Amino acid sequence: MTAFPNLFSPFRIGSLSIKNRIVMSPMETHLCNAEGFVTKELISYYKERSLGGVGYITVENTAVDPAGRVNDGMMCVHDDKYIPDLKKLADAIHAGGGKIVLQLSHAGREALPYFTGTGTVAPSAIPSPLTKEMPKELTSDEVKAIVNSFACGAERALKAGFDGVEIHMAHGYLVNQFFSPESNTRTDDYGGDTSRRARFGKEIVESIRKKVPDDYPVICRISADEYTETGLKLEESKEIAKILEKAGASAIHASACNYASAFFNIPCYYLEEGCFVHLAEGIKKVVKIPVLSVGRIHDPAMAEKVLRENKADLIVLGRPLIADPYLPNKVKEGKLADIQVCLSCNRCIESISDKKLICTVNPYVGKDELFHLQKTVKPKKVLIIGGGPAGMSAAITLSGRGHNVSLWEKKGELGGNLRYAAMPPKKEPVGKFLRYLLKQTEKKSISVSLNKEATENNIKQFAADAVVLAHGAKDVPVEIKGTEGDGVLNVKRAFSSIETIGNNVAIVGGAAEGCELADYLSSQGKKVSVIEMRRVLGLGLVAHPRFHVCERLRKRGATLIINAKVTEVGRDYIIISRRKMPDEKLEGFDTIVIPTLHQPNTELESQLKTFVPEVYTIGDAKEGRTALEAIAEGVEIGLKI
Ligand SMILES: Cc1cc2nc3c(=O)[nH]c(=O)nc-3n(C[C@H](O)[C@H](O)[C@H](O)COP(=O)(O)OP(=O)(O)OC[C@H]3O[C@@H](n4cnc5c(N)ncnc54)[C@H](O)[C@@H]3O)c2cc1C
Ligand SMILES: Cc1cc2nc3c(=O)[nH]c(=O)nc-3n(C[C@H](O)[C@H](O)[C@H](O)COP(=O)(O)O)c2cc1C
Ligand code: SF4
Known part of the structure; x- marks a missing residue:
């Protein structure tokens, strides 16, 4: 008997019967080869996660059109030549008793032109918030051709033996770009009010439906809130969900964000657990088809509660299954202390910008067979x-x-x-x-x-x-005039002797450790100044937590000084030197913390x-x-x- 009865109750999406309510989220791995073909490493990565007890696996975003490939780490399904290797993947999962769904995707303006060689496309000529690349506005004939590419992709997934498809309509990719008033300013049938902006997504579902059996799962992943000023909000996404349901979607997967709000999309440890559950809950109120919820639902007790309170029908896990493929089986058996915990540090997402997936806590990723x-x-x-x-x-x-x-x-x-x-x-x-x-x-x-x-x-x-x-490293204090002797406080000593730290603190060195100490001290009401000699704060941190820690410090009114070298430290003062400026003395500190080199x-x-x-x-x-x-x-x- 499991302590999580809802989480381990069976479910069904059309022809797909699922042994529990845990779904593996689509996550790019860069384990395919440069042409987007399935590899042995990719098969063993997914096989391991399937054996770990997940209800079904959603394979990472896979391009239905070569121009929609985000980079050379993105899998492909835009040609029949991909079917045999995709079949090997589906067969391997089925052989172990698992279920597998393929995510179909087109990155639109977020594709990288230097890689695709074709330039990017989008509903309107509005540049990507990330690459700043100007896309070409698609003609309506080109839109129809891409609708057909999605349908052909689904047909190939079916032929390869996949148990269903998920359409990537989220995260600022092409379908999301059409849905969003922020990226779609067209005046033809594909732009304008909600139903016109939803038309592209609707036609994709309808055209897939013509190529696959009636009960074949066609799951739509949407960004129910783009978390930008002028982007989609939940109320409009509810209308889009209803349109997709009517078009023949089998389920709605409620994710969030686009490239402009990417620091919130894969919620790092600074964001709340279950931060997108309310989106699934909102969608569930307006559709009859199943709704999936995702986003830091990493605690099984929270997952169980979401299901018990009927806020979603399925719980989608991403990073926790990178960190520990066997998480579902461990939860089922009540072995919670044996779960190799995901840190929500986002090293994984940073790694795939140019190389294979890595994980801070799980070095076996991509070499999964060695785990045994x-x-x-x-x-x-x-x-x-x-x-x-x-x-x-x-x-x-x-x-x-x-x-x-x-x-x-x-x-x-x-x-x-x-x-x-x-x-x-x-x-x-x-x-x-x-x-x-x-x-x-x-x-x-x-x-x-x-x-x-x-x-x-x-x-x-x-x-x-x-x-x-x-x-461990040899910790050597950075040489600064006035810091000789034992009385000097470094970051580790500051963390372990908080009671000795005064109310006005100068932290010399604003890399990872300095910023985290500043966050720690300022959260306890202390006045903090961080002085960093380089151009950016938080170096050494992954981009997502770096963004959030700096925001936290700014919001609390910390004094953040960059491009400034501390040349002297006294009992209650520091002297800073900046290019083309006279040296400056900052005074009145109760505590001064100096950085350490880890040699x-x-x-x-x-x-x-x-x-x-x-x-x-x-x-x-x-x-x-x-x-x-x-x-x-x-x-x-x-x-x-
Ligand atoms: C404030 C702070 C925040 C950090 N945050 C992060 C983070 O968020 N993410 C991240 O990935 N990394 C972080 N790091 C870095 C991370 O903690 C280290 O890289 C990691 O702990 C190094 O592991 P290690 O086992 O090599 O060495 P250590 O963790 O230093 O362990 C070495 C151990 O050896 C012991 N030891 C030393 N000499 C002897 C001896 N002669 N005999 C017996 N035992 C001895 C020490 O007591 C110590 O327990 C952070 C570090 C600090 C200081
Ligand atoms: C390494 C990595 C790759 C991802 N790739 C995709 C992807 O291919 N398609 C997609 O829709 N979402 C992708 N995501 C987002 C995840 O599917 C998921 O929404 C996100 O990680 C939040 O869920 P979690 O808190 O359970 O990890 C990726 C996330 C990570 C960490
Ligand atoms: S790299 Fe960090 S966030 Fe990503 S799965 Fe591993 S522990 Fe989790």
Whole structure:
């Protein structure tokens, strides 16, 4: 008996019977090849997610027209030549008992012309808010040709064995561009009032219906609110949903945003969980067909509540299934603490702008077959130094493969710098992920010694076959006149001694750590000034959280100074130097925080190499970076030894 009865009740969209209410959201992976064909990596990525227990998979956006390809990482279905490989994908999912739907897409003005080589097209000649590229306005004959491309794409999906199609009518892509008064100023049959702007979408559904069986699922994904001043709002989207229902749509998938509001579309940790549920709820009130809800519904209890309160019929999960393909099965079995938590950090979406999908917490993405660990034939005595994310990931992987693993941590608790990473406001997912790592470390037969500092001597005595150095970076204070001595406060000390921090704080260095500390302190009512010598704040953060943290600081009235180098620090003042301006003294601070450089920490490595057969340095000890590299290198070494 599951604690989530609604989430695990069966459902049906037309001919598609679904074992539970969890749907995998379409998410571009760049695991196809440059011509848009399915690859082995792509099949194993989706197979893994299907085996993880999801109700059905929606495969990433797939181009129905070469001019609608957003880049060379977008899959294609614009030609019959794609059918055999798409069939291999559908067959692989069906062989494991799963269900699979293909998302059909045309990016319109958001396609990249340098890549497609054809220039972009749109309902009206209004430039993309992102690329600023001016599109060509489609003639009505060209509009009809694209309607037909969608219908042909659906027919190919059917031939390849897909259980349904989803039409990408959201996120500022071509169909959304037609729906929106912001991007559609046409005066012909495809522009004007709501029903005329909805005509393109309506004709797509109608023409697909002519090519597929009556009960074949045709799901329409819309941006029910574009979150821009002049774009679509829920009330108008309800009218569009009704038009699509009448045209033959089988379900409405209520997403949000366009390229102008892209920092809200894939809600990072600064945005509320379930922030788009009200959109599904609104649509559900006006249509009889099923409605899907998406957007940070990452907590199973929230998903269950949305269904119980009848705000949606299906819950769509995106990033949580990148982070942990087995999430649905774990929820069903009540193993919530075993879920590898998505951080909502958006490293994934940033990665696919020019390369294959990556995930901060799941290094197996794109190499999914490696997740099922091969036992070692030669178990070794392995010593891991440092219990941060790198050390714990290595320990979990090595122990899972049957090695005899010991982990030494000099502090009284595991976690390393991830403990600081979890402290700023809204970063609870990092704390949850840390608890996940601790639980996995506990569950495996790893011998953990806390308050144990590794030295050349005690490592020699331990006589390991292999030593993994995961002892973090060497933190070196940045040299600024006046900061010599022990009294200086750095970011980590500031986080851990909040009670000693005064009301007026200067934070020297506005990269990732400085901005997050500023957010932490200003959220507690302190007056904060951030001084950064480069042109931008928040360097080192992913673009989405960087945008939001800067907004938060601005809204709270923090003083944000860029292009300014701090040349001297006194007890309550700093001196800043800017190009072509006289030096300036800023005074009256109670606390001044100075930045730290995270440098490679390789002294132990050179000592150990003389007596340990295998020595590896990973994570920040190798080079100060982020948890992504620490976890990836931990797993990599875990698979290598
Ligand atoms: C304020 C802050 C916010 C951050 N936010 C993020 C974020 O949002 N996302 C992200 O991806 N990254 C973030 N990072 C960076 C991330 O935390 C680090 O990159 C990551 O923790 C590095 O992992 P690691 O295991 O290599 O090293 P660490 O986390 O530094 O762990 C090293 C461990 O080794 C122990 N140790 C050191 N010497 C010895 C010894 N001789 N014997 C035994 N044990 C020893 C230390 O006590 C420590 O526990 C943040 C960092 C900070 C400081
Ligand atoms: C890496 C990545 C790629 C995405 N690609 C697509 C896509 O191809 N089509 C689409 O409609 N949405 C795409 N999205 C948006 C997701 O489908 C989903 O709406 C979003 O991630 C919010 O859901 P979540 O909070 O469950 O992750 C993508 C999101 C991510 C993170
Ligand atoms: S990269 Fe970050 S947001 Fe994306 S799936 Fe992984 S943990 Fe989640």
